[in-house]
Structure formats: structure tokens, C-alpha cells
Amino acid sequence: MVTAAYSAGPGRPPEPPLARCGGRRALTVSLTGAPAADADGTVGFVPNRRSRRAAAVIASAVTALLIAAVFAAYTAYQHVTPYLTPPGCQAGTGQQAVLLDTEQAGIAATIAGVAAREHLPEKAVTIAYATAMQESHMHNLHYGDRDSVGVFQQRPSQGWGTASELEDPVYAAMKFFAALVRVPGYEQMPVDKAAQAVQHSADGTAYGQYAPMAAAMAAAFTGASPRAVWCWYTPGQAAKADLSAALHAMAGAFGPRWGDGSVARSATAHSAESSRDTAVVRVRSGGWAVAAWFVTHAGTYGITRVRYDGYAWNAAAGSRGWQRDAGPGDGSILLD
Numbered sequence: 001m002v003t004a005a006y007s008a009g010p011g012r013p014p015e016p017p018l019a020r021c022g023g024r025r026a027l028t029v030s031l032t033g034a035p036a037a038d039a040d041g042t043v044g045f046v047p048n049r050r051s052r053r054a055a056a057v058i059a060s061a062v063t064a065l066l067i068a069a070v071f072a073a074y075t076a077y078q079h080v081t082p083y084l085t086p087p088g089c090q091a092g093t094g095q096q097a098v099l100l101d102t103e104q105a106g107i108a109a110t111i112a113g114v115a116a117r118e119h120l121p122e123k124a125v126t127i128a129y130a131t132a133m134q135e136s137h138m139h140n141l142h143y144g145d146r147d148s149v150g151v152f153q154q155r156p157s158q159g160w161g162t163a164s165e166l167e168d169p170v171y172a173a174m175k176f177f178a179a180l181v182r183v184p185g186y187e188q189m190p191v192d193k194a195a196q197a198v199q200h201s202a203d204g205t206a207y208g209q210y211a212p213m214a215a216a217m218a219a220a221f222t223g224a225s226p227r228a229v230w231c232w233y234t235p236g237q238a239a240k241a242d243l244s245a246a247l248h249a250m251a252g253a254f255g256p257r258w259g260d261g262s263v264a265r266s267a268t269a270h271s272a273e274s275s276r277d278t279a280v281v282r283v284r285s286g287g288w289a290v291a292a293w294f295v296t297h298a299g300t301y302g303i304t305r306v307r308y309d310g311y312a313w314n315a316a317a318g319s320r321g322w323q324r325d326a327g328p329g330d331g332s333i334l335l336d
Contacts, residue, residue, distance in 0.1 A: 089231035091220035112221035113253030114173040129214035223288030232318035241302035279335040
């Protein structure tokens with residue numbers, strides 16, 4: 001209830017319910033409560049205990065509603081976040097960790113595979129990574145300066161190969177390493193100088209800015225740092241499982257003799273509809289480099305899990321990295 005009171009001066013007719021205040025008429029208004037006199041004689045109302053209790057109840061109810069709303073929003077965020085987070089990969093840990101998109105990580109794993117195939121040292125991979133980062137940010141580009149294409153921006157007109165060949169990361173990496181090994185003492189050279197000796201670019205010093213990143217990536221993708229490469233993918237977006245194609249593509253990077261792979265049909269005890277393929281890859285050496293290749297290509301070939309040397313990477317929880325697993329200890333890599 002809203003109540004107003006006023007006072008009129010002597011000899012003056014009653015005014016509307018407005019009180020004089022500083023030469024102006026002022027309305028004194030209060031909510032329900034007990035009456036109280038103001039300094040000028042007007043009467044207002046102050047809240048009583050009942051109104052204070054009601055206000056406290058309302059405040060508590062509003063607070064409870066806000067808490068419930070925040071909790072509901074947080075719960076919804078937890079369920080939606082995996083679908084909002086873009087796919088990606090990580091190479092290395094701690095301060096040396098490098099975040100990559102899935103194309104960059106797949107190309108990096110392929111370059112490491114070609115280096116293993118050619119029995120090249122980790123320094124060669126570091127030089128290749130620094131070059132690829134500067135030239136294309138490690139993406140397989142179909143364009144570039146003049147007729148440059150591919151991850152290393154090699155030019156068909158300069159004898160590197162045809163455009164279609166250079167847009168194949170395996171072929172491009174093989175051509176890069178073939179030129180690198182012809183540089184005398186490249187292993188002892190600074191990264192930028194070794195890269196420039198291969199590329200003959202306008203500014204060879206630009207390769208040096210990527211040297212620390214390239215070194216961290218090389219340690220991870222070559223397997224010198226075990227379990228240092230993992231990826232995460234958008235749930236439900238992976239391709240249909242094709243482990244045979246995955247084994248074939250891996251052999252294209254590492255070479256047909258690097259690992260012997262087989263695919264077996266593994267049926268569950270529940271029903272034939274729930275059966276799935278399981279691949280076993282027996283590697284001679286460099287198992288973590290091969291495992292990194294499968295993880296970075298899991299989205300392409302529908303791989304849901306990679307197990308090696310007592311650890312497992314699961315696509316459903318890819319951002320957690322490699323976790324302890326009671327897998328085979330015979331040097332084999334298991335895929336499903």
C-alpha cells in the first residue's frame with residue numbers, strides 16, 4: 001500500500017498530498033509499515049518486521065533461482081563443449097608443447113615417417129619442420145608464389161616434380177630430404193642455414209624463427225620423447241573405420257618394410273552387428289613414431305584406439321593423451 005501525507009501552511013488552502021521542500025513541493029511516500037514523523041512534521045511509514053521478513057524470503061528465493069540457473073548452464077556447457085571444441089593435436093608436453101591442427105599434425109607425422117624410412121637423424125626432421133612452418137605453416141597448399149605448391153612450396157619449374165606429385169606430402173618430403181642430405185655437414189649447421197641451402201629462398205633467416213618449435217616437434221614425432229603426440233576429434237565426426245587403408249597409407253610414409261600389418265575380424269560375444277576390425281602392426285623400430293602417425297590420422301580412417309608399449313590413446317578421450325593400458329608388450333601396435 002502506498003500512503004502520502006502533507007502539511008499546509010497557515011491561511012493557505014489544503015494542497016494536494018505534496019509537502020514543501022526547499023521551495024518545491026515534495027511527495028513523501030513509503031511502503032506499508034508503521035507511521036513515523038519526518039523533521040518537517042510530515043508523516044511517512046517505515047518497514048515493520050513482517051515486511052523485512054518478506055523481503056528476506058524474496059531475496060533467498062531469488063538467490064536460489066540464480067544458483068539453479070548457473071548450475072543448469074554449467075551442466076549444459078559440459079555436454080556441449082566437446083561439440084564446440086575444434087579438433088586438434090598436441091606435440092610435446094609442458095612449456096615445449098606445440099598445438100597443431102589435425103592437418104599439420106598429420107603432415108608432421110608423415111614427414112617423420114619418411115625420415116625414418118630414409119634412416120635420417122632427428123636433426124633432419126627439425127630442419128624439415130622449420131622449413132615447412134615457414135613456407136606453408138605446415139599445410140598442403142595448392143598454390144603459392146609463382147608455381148610453388150605443397151607443404152615445402154617446391155616449384156615444378158625448378159625440377160622438383162610435377163604439381164600433383166609435390167602436393168603429396170610423402171613425395172614432397174622425400175624430395176626435400178634428398179636435397180638436404182646433399183648439403184655437406186648439414187647436421188652441424190644452424191637450422192636456418194641448412195634449410196636455406198635446400199630452398200634457396202629470398203630470406204633464409206626466416207627459417208630460424210621456427211627452430212625451437214621444430215626441435216620440440218621432432219622429438220615428439222620421431223618418438224625420441226615417447227607418448228608425446230595425441231589428438232582430439234569432434235564426437236561423431238570420424239570417418240567410417242577402414243584399418244586396411246590406414247595400414248596401406250602408413251606403409252606409404254614409413255616404407256613397406258618398416259612394419260608388418262594385418263587386419264583381423266574380431267566379433268563380440270553379443271551380436272554380429274557389433275563386430276569390428278582390429279589391426280595388429282608389428283614394428284621393427286620407431287614404434288612411437290608409427291603410433292603417432294595412427295593417432296594423427298585417426299579421424300581420416302575411423303581409428304578409435306591405438307595401443308602400444310603398455311599405453312593406450314582413445315579417440316573418445318583424446319585430449320587426455322596416452323593412458324596406462326594392459327596391452328601387448330611384444331612391440332606390436334594394436335588398432336581398433
